[in-house]
Amino acid sequence: MDSIAVVGASLAGVNAAATLRAEGFGGRLVLVGDEIRDPYDRPPLSKQVLAGTWEPDRIALPVDLDDLDLEQHRGVRATALDAAARTISLADGGEVAVDGIVLATGATPRRLPGATPTGVHMLRTLDDALALRAALDADPARVVVIGAGFIGAEVAATCRERGHEVTLVEAMDWPLARVLGEDVGRLLAGVHEEHGVDVRLGVGVDHLEADPLGAVRAVHLADRSVIESSVVVVGIGVTPAVEWLEGSGLALDDGVVCDEALLAAPGIVAAGDLVRWPHRGFGEVLRIEHWDHAIESGRAAARRLLAAPGDAVAFEPVPWFWSDQYDRKIQLAGRAAPHDEAVVLSGSFEEQRVAVAYRRGDRIIGVLGVNRPRQVVQGRMLIERGASWDEGLALGDGA
Amino acid sequence: MRVVVDFDLCESNAVCMGIAPEVFEVRDDDFLYVLQEEPAEELRPKVEEAVRRCPKQAISIEG
Numbered sequence: 001m002d003s004i005a006v007v008g009a010s011l012a013g014v015n016a017a018a019t020l021r022a023e024g025f026g027g028r029l030v031l032v033g034d035e036i037r038d039p040y041d042r043p044p045l046s047k048q049v050l051a052g053t054w055e056p057d058r059i060a061l062p063v064d065l066d067d068l069d070l071e072q073h074r075g076v077r078a079t080a081l082d083a084a085a086r087t088i089s090l091a092d093g094g095e096v097a098v099d100g101i102v103l104a105t106g107a108t109p110r111r112l113p114g115a116t117p118t119g120v121h122m123l124r125t126l127d128d129a130l131a132l133r134a135a136l137d138a139d140p141a142r143v144v145v146i147g148a149g150f151i152g153a154e155v156a157a158t159c160r161e162r163g164h165e166v167t168l169v170e171a172m173d174w175p176l177a178r179v180l181g182e183d184v185g186r187l188l189a190g191v192h193e194e195h196g197v198d199v200r201l202g203v204g205v206d207h208l209e210a211d212p213l214g215a216v217r218a219v220h221l222a223d224r225s226v227i228e229s230s231v232v233v234v235g236i237g238v239t240p241a242v243e244w245l246e247g248s249g250l251a252l253d254d255g256v257v258c259d260e261a262l263l264a265a266p267g268i269v270a271a272g273d274l275v276r277w278p279h280r281g282f283g284e285v286l287r288i289e290h291w292d293h294a295i296e297s298g299r300a301a302a303r304r305l306l307a308a309p310g311d312a313v314a315f316e317p318v319p320w321f322w323s324d325q326y327d328r329k330i331q332l333a334g335r336a337a338p339h340d341e342a343v344v345l346s347g348s349f350e351e352q353r354v355a356v357a358y359r360r361g362d363r364i365i366g367v368l369g370v371n372r373p374r375q376v377v378q379g380r381m382l383i384e385r386g387a388s389w390d391e392g393l394a395l396g397d398g399a
Numbered sequence: 400m401r402v403v404v405d406f407d408l409c410e411s412n413a414v415c416m417g418i419a420p421e422v423f424e425v426r427d428d429d430f431l432y433v434l435q436e437e438p439a440e441e442l443r444p445k446v447e448e449a450v451r452r453c454p455k456q457a458i459s460i461e462g
Contacts, residue, residue: 043454062456291454292414322412322454329410374425377413381420 001099001267002027004305005088007078008104009033011041011291012272014063015298016102021068023306029070030096032088034105036075037126039063043291045129046154047324051162052133056126078105083249083265100267100305103245103256104298107238107273107289112146117210117217120232123151135231136162143167144219144229146205148175150323152235153188156197157325166197167227169219171204180336180368183356187349187370188325195326200225208232238289240274255287261312262301271301281316281386282335282365290321318383320376328352331373333380334366345375345396355379357392364392401437401461402446408457415449415458422446 004020006013009031017031033039039061048054065072073090080089081101088096109122121132136143136159145156148170156168172178174185175192192199200221209218209226219227240255250264251257255276262269262277272294276287288297300315307313322331336342339358345367347354355375358366364387367379375395382391402422409431415423416431421442424432438446443460450458 062451292452295452320414324410329412331412371429373411373413373429374416374427377417377425380417 001025001306003030003098004028004100004102005030005032005096005098006102006104007032007081007088008102008106008272009035009039009072009074010104010106010272011039011061011294012106012298012301013102013104014039014061014065015295016104016271016302017065017068017070018063019299019302020102020306023303025306028098029068030073030098031065031068031070032073032076032078032090032096034075034077035125038065040126042124045126046123046151047158049126049129050123050133050136050155050158052137056130059126077244079244081245081248081250083268086267101269102298102301102305103264103268103270103274104272104301105241105244105274108241109234109238110236112205112208112234112236114207115210117208117214119216119230120208120234122234123155124238132231132233136164139164140229140231141165142227142229143231143233144169144227145233145235146219147235147237148172148188148192148199148201149235149237150176150321152233153192153325154323155233155235156192157195160192160195160197161326167200167219167229168192168197169200169203169205169221169227171202173202175201178337180330180332181342183349184330184368184370187352187354188328188330191326191328191352238273240276240287242274260314260316261304261307262297262315263304263312267305269301269305271297275301277315279316280314281318284335286319288319290319292320293317318380320380327371329369329371329373331369331376332366333376334358334364334383335360336366336368339365343393343396345393347372355396357389357395359389359392362389363387364389367392367395400440400443400446402433402435403459403461404431404433405457405459406431408455410455410457412454414452414454418449418452419445423449 077091177185256270258277341359345355355372369376413425
């Protein structure tokens, strides 16, 4: 393999490129990214950057691209791929023909249906975060956050800490209940209410009302209530950024369909938010949108591309994420659902400090913690080595 | 090799403990403790991995 292109210059793509060089690839290495900015870390966007405590230079990724001897196409979107020919078309009319490709174009925030008035924000990129921060600096009377997933909940928390009045709207009965269960959802809703957020659960958005100049003026909910606001943040999830791969010859199904070692087609691997692959350890087909997964899958995809036939290693990480909301740190190692049993290892939901273990069959498959980082990481180590449920339960001893 | 943690940045995510439990421990008080400030050289790959994987970039190595 003499030439490789990495498409996507965020966490997964940059880790893939760095790993290719670290593993000894000395050929032509192309990096395509649709943002002009140097690659940056996203978790602080909804927290320190939005709060105004960190400036953009603080979140640069700790990788020096100059050291990687790259042919860079920055601020340029990839528009098409021919998987058989391994040719990538770029928005500036250019074309990149290579032997190997890492697909790492991430995900795109979902939009509400209909026209988007001004004053309606999303939070995916640094520019998004800075635009929202500028809107908050104008001291709006109220911020409405639509969607109480990780991004929405973190934005709501940061806005409260900045002193803004906040309404948090969630169409489901509890925040994050589908991922983390109703008990955790109830806990999180309570945390936001205690911090003064107006939490509206189980109600969808009917429409956004704009003034004659096209600026958002109010959010109309499905229960006919109306919340006046000039700043609205939409955090209703993301979809894998794979439109540009339509017609490429690759299998697409809510992401790029890969084998157990992240191969999408001969010479083509995928990493980050868009990879859908069978995880042998959990016996599930997964697609994961978390920070740690972007790093791990970026590295694994790079190694897979360089592996000799027969040397491919199945990608079987124990997924892990964290979310900081006020003084609560929510972490999950492994899987929370579907499970056969959930047991509180220590603490309680009432005190908003709790560790929960999840069982599937006779194995521990996940540990959730709210302000329990020690038990989450211990759980992660157990799950990594396929530990039994009894070993998992022992995590609660002495805690 | 000397392990330095910037405790103003550290958020006790405990990722380092998962990678190098010989060196890093998050205890039940939610604080990170460095068990060995000058760990043996054979631990260097693990400590370097912990440096790379810290979500807050709070760990560094001197020497």
